[in-house]
Amino acid sequence: MATQQPxxxxxxxxxxxxxxxxxxxxxxxxxxxQIRASSPTNPxxxxxxxxxxRLIEAVTNGSQMEISYTGTILVYKPGLITGSSTTSGASGTxxxxxxxxxRQELPSNCTRGLSYYLIPLCLLAPFAKAPMKVLxxxxxxxxxxxxxxxxxxxxxxxxxxxxxxxxxxxxxxELRILRRSNPGPNGxxxxxxxxxxxxxxxxxxxxLHLMNPGRIKRIRGxxxxxxxxxxxxxxxxxxxxxxxxPMSPDTYIFSDVAxxxxxxxxxxxxxxxxKKIGLGFGLSLVAESSTGCxxxxxxxxxxxGGEPPEDIGKKCAFQLxxxxxxxxxxxxxxxxxxxxxMTMGSEDVGRLQIGRDVIADPNIIQLARDxxxxxxxxxxxxxxxxxxxxGDVIVSVVGRGIGNVGxxxx
Amino acid sequence: xxxxxKRDTSVVSRSKKAEESSPPPADNAQDIFRxxxxxxxxxxxxxxxxASEVSESEEDDEDYNSEDLxxxxxxxxxxxxxxxxxxxxxxxxVEVVEHKDASAxxxxxxxxxxxxxxxxxxxxxxxxxxxxxxxxxxxxxEEDAADADNLxxxxxxxxxxxxxxxxDSADDLAPTGKNRLKALDLxxxxxxAKTSLYxxxxxxxxxxxxxxxxxxxDEKRRREAKExxxxxxxxxxxxxxxxxxRERGVGGSSIGKFSGGTLNLSKQDLFSMKSTPSRSxRxxRxxRSxRxxRxxRxxxxxxxxx
Numbered sequence: 037m038a039t040q041q042p043x044x045x046x047x048x049x050x051x052x053x054x055x056x057x058x059x060x061x062x063x064x065x066x067x068x069x070q071i072r073a074s075s076p077t078n079p080x081x082x083x084x085x086x087x088x089x090r091l092i093e094a095v096t097n098g099s100q101m102e103i104s105y106t107g108t109i110l111v112y113k114p115g116l117i118t119g120s121s122t123t124s125g126a127s128g129t130x131x132x133x134x135x136x137x138x139r140q141e142l143p144s145n146c147t148r149g150l151s152y153y154l155i156p157l158c159l160l161a162p163f164a165k166a167p168m169k170v171l172x173x174x175x176x177x178x179x180x181x182x183x184x185x186x187x188x189x190x191x192x193x194x195x196x197x198x199x200x201x202x203x204x205x206x207x208x209x210e211l212r213i214l215r216r217s218n219p220g221p222n223g224x225x226x227x228x229x230x231x232x233x234x235x236x237x238x239x240x241x242x243x244l245h246l247m248n249p250g251r252i253k254r255i256r257g258x259x260x261x262x263x264x265x266x267x268x269x270x271x272x273x274x275x276x277x278x279x280x281x282p283m284s285p286d287t288y289i290f291s292d293v294a295x296x297x298x299x300x301x302x303x304x305x306x307x308x309x310x311k312k313i314g315l316g317f318g319l320s321l322v323a324e325s326s327t328g329c330x331x332x333x334x335x336x337x338x339x340x341g342g343e344p345p346e347d348i349g350k351k352c353a354f355q356l357x358x359x360x361x362x363x364x365x366x367x368x369x370x371x372x373x374x375x376x377x378m379t380m381g382s383e384d385v386g387r388l389q390i391g392r393d394v395i396a397d398p399n400i401i402q403l404a405r406d407x408x409x410x411x412x413x414x415x416x417x418x419x420x421x422x423x424x425x426x427g428d429v430i431v432s433v434v435g436r437g438i439g440n441v442g443x444x445x446x
Numbered sequence: 447x448x449x450x451x452k453r454d455t456s457v458v459s460r461s462k463k464a465e466e467s468s469p470p471p472a473d474n475a476q477d478i479f480r481x482x483x484x485x486x487x488x489x490x491x492x493x494x495x496x497a498s499e500v501s502e503s504e505e506d507d508e509d510y511n512s513e514d515l516x517x518x519x520x521x522x523x524x525x526x527x528x529x530x531x532x533x534x535x536x537x538x539x540v541e542v543v544e545h546k547d548a549s550a551x552x553x554x555x556x557x558x559x560x561x562x563x564x565x566x567x568x569x570x571x572x573x574x575x576x577x578x579x580x581x582x583x584x585x586x587x588e589e590d591a592a593d594a595d596n597l598x599x600x601x602x603x604x605x606x607x608x609x610x611x612x613x614d615s616a617d618d619l620a621p622t623g624k625n626r627l628k629a630l631d632l633x634x635x636x637x638x639a640k641t642s643l644y645x646x647x648x649x650x651x652x653x654x655x656x657x658x659x660x661x662x663x664d665e666k667r668r669r670e671a672k673e674x675x676x677x678x679x680x681x682x683x684x685x686x687x688x689x690x691x692r693e694r695g696v697g698g699s700s701i702g703k704f705s706g707g708t709l710n711l712s713k714q715d716l717f718s719m720k721s722t723p724s725r726s727x728r729x730x731r732x733x734r735s736x737r738x739x740r741x742x743r744x745x746x747x748x749x750x751x752x
Binding site: 196258 | 564565567
């Protein structure tokens with residue numbers, strides 16, 4: 037099918053990952069040009085984007101990608117999503133399957149948090165042929181939230197993965213943080229280790245009708261400090277609870293103190309030298325409503341330091357409140373995941389209530405345009421019924437009914 | 447966080463006492479508020495006498511000293527004694543306010559379990575439901591004992607209900623003698639005994655004799671009642687005991703009744719004939735099974751096709 041159709045043409049690096057995911061899910065070849073073409077210093081694909089291409093290569097079978105010399109043009113011809121059944125292991129540096137896990141190493145110049153890779157991978161995993169098991173390791177794994185705007189791995193686990201439950205995927209879904217790491221100096225690199233298991237593959241996601249945001253029932257969170265004193269956790273928790281407790285008495289924030297990851301740093305005198313990397317602390321908060329809608333907030337200490345934990349706790353609590361105040365049944369961070377899964381669902385109309393500010397986000401609008409380009413029917417948008425003080429809208433999404441190609445063959 | 451739990455009670459009481467004797471300037475403002483309040487609503491009834499009593503008793507009782515274990519508090523106690531004497535001087539007292547974090551007071555074990563449950567790999571927020579469902583070991587033992595007790599009581603009650611007709615004098619739950627044997631018999635039958643204890647094997651002549659005796663006794667009772675004009679219960683109908691055995695000669699029919707050269711089929715016979723194919727497929731007279739010798743004259747039992 038993909039061979040006959042001409043490739044879909046896109047420009048710029050915006051939404052690159054999502055386009056690649058959609059391409060893989062629909063089986064359409066994409067041609068993306070003008071990737072940072074106007075940048076005189078760093079034209080072409082960025083290191084984290086290359087890492088993602090490697091990841092896609094590892095979890096699929098038969099995908100081809102061609103990158104121009106300058107890296108400004110990418111042609112991607114998707115293959116089948118196989119999951120971790122590949123015993124042959126992927127070619128290239130650092131990718132190999134061991135113990136059923138695809139081992140994915142991220143380079144040390146990575147500035148993005150791991151959630152940058154995890155969230156697109158979560159979209160691919162349900163449609164894989166075999167359970168998706170990936171072990172992220174290497175000197176570029178940052179588990180905390182980053183200044184580049186990625187959420188922490190904790191938030192992915194507590195705010196993104198539970199959403200798959202609503203689409204009928206709940207078995208054997210795990211995200212284990214084996215080693216924590218904040219971003220290293222200048223926000224580059226880390227030393228974390230994360231296991232991702234997605235063992236519930238399906239033909240088609242269930243049609244979703246989520247139109248009752250409910251009220252916030254409970255708030256959970258994790259305060260983490262890596263290589264620094266655990267009292268930072270206590271201070272963050274104290275401040276965040278001071279703000280949140282009057283509004284939601286069922287608030288629990290757990291504290292996780294980890295030692296700093298060690299990375300090999302060989303020098304002339306000592307080839308076995310190691311250095312600590314990824315020091316810092318941060319807070320991840322998740323609010324759950326009575327109808328199971330999740331809202332998350334993430335703040336971590338900046339790599340340059342100089343911010344007291346009280347400020348982090350306060351910022352995070354306020355960020356959570358802001359996210360909740362945007363309304364709707366889905367948080368901004370999860371909206372694109374939800375909408376994509378709904379599009380991949382059966383040929384039925386799913387409905388989702390979304391806050392006006394959430395859907396007005398440029399990324400979501402771009403997602404809608406991309407989906408249209410990939411052949412998905414347009415969204416129907418109308419005002420939500422009932423007492424609708426936030427001005428929420430209800431988005432009706434028609435599924436494409438294609439679903440899991442690998443599953444169909446198997 | 448220095449814990450001063452014993453002190454604050456006495457301190458509060460002191461402030462109350464001071465209020466009574468001579469109101470400090472702060473109380474004036476309160477009085478103004480109070481007057482305003484009373485003008486608006488009903489007067490507030492104050493009960494200062496009772497409060498003072500409470501404070502006295504609290505100060506009198508000394509046994510709390512033994513509860514304090516840390517040495518630091520010992521010195522404080524001595525100091526307490528001194529300040530008690532000075533109480534009358536209306537000296538401004540330091541009020542100890544203890545601010546305790548709500549998060550810190552939960553029991554540690556539960557916190558740990560909840561933390562473990564939350565920080566494992568699964569994407570779920572249900573931590574407290576899981577952690578609270580795990581029972582404590584002591585509690586578990588207690589509950590087990592209570593459960594066993596309840597089960598015992600339950601069994602006793604069930605037995606009482608079933609065997610109550612045996613108990614003429616319902617004073618003892620553990621029957622003795624004849625009643626005990628009867629109860630035992632009932633229980634055994636309930637548990638699946640084939641025959642009753644009282645169904646004995648005996649010569650046929652004995653059984654006939656017993657039956658004849660019982661029949662004659664009953665007959666006599668009824669006759670006497672009839673003579674005296676007493677209405678008795680209707681005699682229980684003794685069914686004709688054919689035990690499902692059909693009487694037939696050699697070459698008799700397997701169905702119906704052959705008499706006077708005609709085969710008479712009852713309604714039941716007709717029904718059984720009609721429903722035979724569905725109900726008992728390959729039962730009947732052997733027929734298809736090819737083992738004609740066996741199916742033969744089985745009567746009801748063999749026709750049932752079970």
